[in-house]
Amino acid sequence: MGKKPMPEENQSWPSGRVGYVALLGRPNAGKSTLMNTVLDFHLAAVSAKPQTTRRSCLGILSDETSQILFLDVPGVHVPQDELDEAMDRSVHRALEEADVILCIADSSRTFGKEDRMVAERAASAGKPVILAVNKVDAAGPGGVDAIQQAYLKVLGEVPAFRICAKSLQSLTMLLLELRQTLPEGPFLHDPEMVSDSYEREIASELIREALMESLREEVPHAMAVTVDEWKETDKACRITATLHVERDSQKGIVIGRGGTMLNAIRALAVRKLQEVREDTIRLKLYVRVTHDWRNRKNLLRDFGLDGRE
Ligand SMILES: Nc1nc2c(ncn2[C@@H]2O[C@H](COP(=O)(O)OP(=O)(O)OP(=O)(O)O)[C@@H](O)[C@H]2O)c(=O)[nH]1
Ligand SMILES: [Mg+2]
The missing domain is CATH 3.40.50.300 (P-loop containing nucleotide triphosphate hydrolases)
Incomplete structure (x- = not known):
């Protein structure tokens, strides 16, 4: 990808x-x-x-x-x-x-x-x-x-x-x-390339796209995705990502009753990742409350969202 x-x-x-x-x-x-x-x-x-x-x-x-x-x-x-x-x-x-x-x-x-x-x-x-x-x-x-x-x-x-x-x-x-x-x-870039983005950056965007599609109203806007682990083997690409929300109530929505929403998000994200990669995707998602992350400059920097890319 x-x-x-x-x-x-x-x-x-x-x-x-x-x-x-x-x-x-x-x-x-x-x-x-x-x-x-x-x-x-x-x-x-x-x-x-x-x-x-x-x-x-x-x-x-x-x-x-x-x-x-x-x-x-x-x-x-x-x-x-x-x-x-x-x-x-x-x-x-x-x-x-x-x-x-x-x-x-x-x-x-x-x-x-x-x-x-x-x-x-x-x-x-x-x-x-x-x-x-x-x-x-x-x-x-x-x-x-x-x-x-x-x-x-x-x-x-x-x-x-x-x-x-x-x-x-x-x-x-x-x-x-x-x-x-x-x-x-x-030419300023290798003509074979379609982007200078790292694979994990693209993956985090595709996971976020799955959130945008799966969750209603303001919840996805209150969320950020970080890819924490990325391991490629002969058989699969193993990705671990955290879905950051701002409040406990949002965490409940994202997980859903009995984990149904999180499972649906994971399945959709895997489909999207699979479309741009040839190997099998093994995706683990964690949901974490990171209070008011949209107003915390150090977190925006850690999430690659500080506008200095
Ligand atoms: N009908 C129709 N829908 C379109 C067309 N182009 C884009 N869309 C839809 O418009 C919506 C927004 O598209 P995006 O490409 O995410 O728009 P954007 O300008 O990047 O939006 P931001 O990232 O929020 O600034 C999506 O649902 C697209 O499928 C088009 O030519 N026709
Ligand atoms: Mg856009």
């Missing part, structure tokens, strides 16, 4: 159109979906709940003449706690690093406060901006035109594309435009 740490820049890699594309959008706009689709790899967690992505993640799309380095980041929203502040730092860093900003708008919703924040941030970054109006398959009548116009009013005259992030075919013209907008230069 995931990737080993990157080797240093290699002279045998080609040159071409190369650069960073920051994916900027409100929570739930479809940023991670788009990245997974173009990579044809389940790298980033995706869910119907907002604020799924909590830290930035690099996705590498290489062909013979180009290397697009996608920076998937948390959705832009008004920070409520230390975790939100850290998520916002990830967005800030990605915008600084970006050669191009790809604004992703959700046409199934009306233009709101978070959309304005997204558009204003993109417009003031001083970088080339491209607009992708997503979820055209789910938009109501006039929804696509309305959101496109609202964004362009803030962004000015920038190229705009109508897409369905789940469908690679709908992304062809957008990818062409991105390649043309990137600067010329040597």
